[in-house]
Amino acid sequence: MPTGLGGAVHTLGRVAAAALAVRALEKRYGRIQALRGIDLEVGEGELVGLLGPNGAGKSTLVKIACGLIRPSGGSATILDRPAGSPAARAALGYLAELFRFPGWYSADEVLSLHQKLAGSSGGEGERAELLELVGLGDARARRVEAMSKGMQQRLGLAQALVGSPRLLLLDEPTSALDPVGRRIVRRLLEELRGRGIGVLLNSHLLSEVERVCDRVVIIQRGEVVAAGRPEELSRPRGVEIELAGGVRSFPDASREDAPALVARLVGEGERVYGVRALAATLEDVYLQAVEGDTS
């Protein structure tokens, strides 16, 4: 049902507002033009990955969406409310790229503070559930200053989920996580999608994004350079067939050509041990889109 393509999402004749809609967004920091007219949309229950090299403007976009910085042009709305308005902020959860909680707060107290500020009535039950969800169930009384970086990031994620937001803005939420932590986050994101929560995920971990995201937007120097579903973006890259004499590749062939190729080779007396249809990974697409630019 959710499509993120085009304007609003139509549900049985009713027009539902996009979780996040960004139009012609621009941001200048003095002489630096960080965003140059970005259009982007996150539907309800949609998981969108925002990719791009360092300095592309990913964090800037997310900060505008949550009202931390003001755009120089264009607009951003959250469920049709202007970004930065109290109504918009009440609907979102945010995990900053660089954040810190006061060292002397326990995990439970951090969540309790944010429950009060978000006006959440979830109480003890919500806090325990969120800590469990991010794998901090045993650390609820642990002080932030006694937590590892990865534990703090998990706590940050739990904090972003306080008050059941409709939109999650996550700026590199797994940068400090171990593989188990990343899997926890992946499952969490999938569950959130099931609950109809829109997620914008900034990340440099392309394989992660490829695995969980419905759609990917790649930006570079403040402009969108590629966007689409991961499988749309990854084009076929030929077929490899393993023969007795080694692997032979057919770069122009597609998956559909594989049976005919195998039949022909067998007809020529070859013994076929394996067939692989190759597709460009998101990493290939990404590298091509940004053309080796990492400035």
Added chain:
Amino acid sequence: MSAIPTLIGYALREAVRRKVFVVVVLLTILFLALYWLGATKAFEEARSFSGATDSGVDVETLTGATLFGLSMFATLFLGTVLGVFLTLGSVRGDAERGLLQPLVVRPVGRVAFLVARFLGAAAVSGLYAIAVFAGALAITVAAGPWRPDSVVAPALELAAGVGIVTAISLLGSVFLSATANGIAIFMVFGAGLVSGLLGQIGEALDSPTLVSVARATSWLLPFEALYQDGLHRITEDTRGFTEIALQLGPFGGAQAGGSSLLAWSLAYLALVLGIAALAFGRSDL
């Protein structure tokens, strides 16, 4: 606005955790102990001295008022140190450390955040100033026969002066990182004190230029005018040669602020906090 108590609690908890609090408490104990020693000795010597003089100057009044004036200066200073350290990193400083963003993204509003920071810090440092004032008063009363002509108003004026410096520090924190703001605020504080002294020198020398410079500065920095007015009030009923002798000292006979001082102080506070809220509302974090 219902989030204000939560945010005040957050700020106060941070204050108690910071080492500043311990330092201030130790400094206060040290100061009061020194003051007690000084006051006892000074009154002892004044007693032996007063029998021998016939100048018409009441030496015990001169001693008491000067000592207590000194304690009021120290109270203003200590209260200011506390108020400034509680607020100097409230915006830029905390934003640079990543502490601020998770809080202001919540639907509480930046104005509520600033108001809470101010109320928390001003309440703590203002009450602290009143407590130190009361401690010094008790010591002065125990050490000698002199009694200030007024105590409630000077105590409140000191607390208000501390509140104003705290507000200036909060305003500075919107633009400057913590260290830069701390330096700036203590320079402003120093400038206020210097202008107050200039005014006294001006009066002693009968220099209208110095006096008007000092007067203008005390409007610009009303914490100084409040302190001067408090000093004036502790000897407001003292007359004759003793009044003249007091005027020559650094802590006596200071200029009265006049009835507009209270109104101006409130307006000034509103102005400083208003500018801080406006600038904070527009700043990128």
